[in-house]
Amino acid sequence: MSIIEIDQVNKSFGEVSVIKDLSLRVEEHAVYGFLGKNGAGKTTTMKMLLGFLKPDSGEIKICGEKVIYGNARTNRYIGYLPDVPEFYGYMTPKEYLGLCGEITGLKKEVLQRRTVEMLQLVGLEGNNRRIRGFSRGMKQRLGIAQALLNEPKLLICDEPTSALDPVGRKEILDILSIAKGKTTVVFSTHILSDVERICDSVGILDQGRLALQGKVADIKNSYRKDVIEVDLSSGYPIDRIMKLLKEKPYISEITSNDLRLHIQLSGQEKAASQVLRFLSEEEVPLLRYEIMEPSIENVFLEVVQ
Amino acid sequence: MRAFFVFTKKELVEQLRTYKSLILLSVFFLFGMMSPLLAKLLPEILSGMELQGMKIEIPEPTVLDAYGQFFKNLTQMGLLATLLVFGGILSNEMSKGTLINILAKGLPRYTVLLSKFTAAVLLWSASYGLAAGVNYGYTEYLFENTAVHNLGFSLFCLWLFGCFIIAVILLSSTILSGNFGGLILSAGAIVVMLILNIFPGLEKYNPITLASKNVALLLGTATSADLTWNVVITCLLTLGSLLLSAILFHRKRI
Known part of the structure; x- marks a missing residue:
């Protein structure tokens, strides 16, 4: 089953055409690397998947449901990690995950269990400081925790490793490797070694067009x-x-x-x-x-x- | 509904931990305290001063001077404090990007607006109530003849105007982007209302009359009937602002 179906989507900002006739599929349980230079249209595409931006034409479906701009019910299937995630600095990680879980309506026991699991997964357990004092890497890890809290069918990460030092990058990739057993992962990046490490399929975006897509092994073969x-x-x-x-x-x-x-x-x-x-x-x-x-x-x- | 309560709770926690509640409550407490005290003591302070042999004679202060001080403080400094405290409630979250995670979880955007409005009105009401309460108690204590006209209605008018301003801040924040979008446009709206009040015909409908006729109401030179239109129109404008901001926010690119 295709988790993401993008059909002939176009998007421009004013005169600048950012996405041109983009069509792509991401299959369930894939780890899909979304590659492209800066400004190729990766973030734009991801924001359209989340209903934050409206495509000029074309259709996007998540788990077979159409994404509606401004009120995307399909977001309940998605965990999203923005490129630089921002949190309420006056909360502790536990409180923040509590807020996220309550908004999505997780039951109290489930929420408590998931919060503990997630904080352990990203190595922030026992950290009761307020988020205000967190380093970038810690924020990125908390970002993954909030994205995975609801056990989403699809995890979308926008350049999760670009701004991190080598240690932080390794940590994020390790967490994503664990997550990929349970969910479909789509992540954009321009760090190619990351792709080789964890992706099984890739799509290469160039000037708003999908220049190449397929399984990593097939692409290497061809x-x-x-x-x-x-x-x-x-x-x-x-x-x-x-x-x-x-x-x-x-x-x-x-x-x-x-x-x-x-x-x-x-x-x-x-x-x-x-x-x-x-x-x-x-x-x-x-x-x-x-x-x-x-x-x-x-x-x-x-x-x- | 559940999401609304959760997000409103988050707003209240935010007010508390970012010291918004502390600032607004203490500023308003001070106004409530100071106004009757100043009215009472001003003649004594001035008469104690020898201004090159000149003596300033001020008539014995009355309860109306106390309330005059109170409304003057609240409609000037109080309103400014309110604008500053609530001016960024939406703009800041938009420009920092803290809303992205939350909206990506499927929280409806109108819920965000409604929660922010509710939490802000709660804090405004608490601060205003505190100021009014302290002012009332102190006035009763310091002055003898404390009977005034329309006190409840006069207080209600200014409270309603505050709620209206909060709705205007939210609307402004959805129209203008940037950190100070909400603040600048709201301040602009107040200036426009002040200018409009120059035309005598418009005074009857202008929301800002709710914040300028308070003492006249106490004196009895204006009655609640005179301000009926202002109240009705302010209520409608508040609802309209919320509705329009919901529509605009829904279309806003994030």
């Missing part, structure tokens, strides 16, 4: 360039082996850099294993043999160019 890198131990005559390899029909290009060979395969079946077999027949002393995986970073840079 962008695989059939490149092999080989490191030889020193002292071996690299020119000789290059010459021999160049004549092989399964190799289209070969370059060298010091003791490293960069081999572009021609795309024939089993080309990679033929290279390996040839190298061992020639008794070439190998230090490293690697079939290069495309990183999300390379894919991203290629797509948004």
Whole structure:
């Protein structure tokens, strides 16, 4: 089942067209990374999902229900973490979660249990200080706690890690990894290593259009360039082996850099294993043999160019 | 309904912990205390001063001087304090972004407005009631002949005007963005009402008359019948402001 269905949505602010004919689906239990440069339209899209902004045209559905601007009943399915969450500074985390739970109508016992669970999950248990004195990372963690309080079907996080130091980022990603077992997670980011760590599918937004979407594994597969890198131990005559390899029909290009060979395969079946077999027949002393995986970073840079 | 009570409770806690209640209550307590005292002591203070041989003769202060002081303080400094304390109740939350989490949880926007109005009216009523109570008690204690006309109605008029101003603040905050949107536009609205009162024909309908005829009511030179239209129109304008702010807030981009 699709948790999010966006159909041909357009949005512009004045003259500036921010979202152009955007259509996308997010399946249940996915961890969906929403990528894009600054200003690509990520936050705009998320705010439309929450009914905070009105699309100029097109339709958005959450769990099969249409999102209505200004009074989004669909928000009961959603936990939302804004990019810089703001809280009432005069409350303690416990009081704040109490307020959130009471607004959504959680039963008292459930609310108490969930509050304890959530504060433990984000590591703020036993913290009875007022939120006013919290660091950014603590606020971000409390933001996740309030978003997950109602066990939402969908967790939307707007750049949850962008403003944090490495430790804070790791903490947030760890919490999201725990959350993904129970809920669908959509999060926007431009930190690509975060995507590789926890996302199973991604959508890349470029200038208001969806430039690419799919499962991370599929995308990596389709962008695989059939490149092999080989490191030889020193002292071996690299020119000789290059010459021999160049004549092989399964190799289209070969370059060298010091003791490293960069081999572009021609795309024939089993080309990679033929290279390996040839190298061992020639008794070439190998230090490293690697079939290069495309990183999300390379894919991203290629797509948004 | 449940969400309304929860959010109103949050507003009241906010008033308490951000010292809004403390400020407004103590300012109004002071006004209630000071007004009769000043009226009573002013002649003595002035007569005690030797101004280069000049002697200022002031007639014996009456209970009307006390109430005159009271209404003057409340309609000037009191109103200013009220504006300052309540001016940011919506604007601040909008510009800080604290409402985003709450609205994302599905709290209807009109509930936010209604809760804020209710909580503000509660604090205004408590402060105003305190001022009026202290003023009444002190006046009774300090002055002998304390009979005045229309005291209850006169007090009610100013109370109603305060409620109206709170509704105007909410409306202003939904019209203008920014930290001081609510404050500036409300102050502007008061200035406009003051200017309108220059035209004698409009005085009968202008809400601000509720805050300017208080002493006349006590003197008996104005009667409650004279202000009926003002009361009716202020009630309608208060409701209208709330309704319009709900509509505007609903459309507001967050």
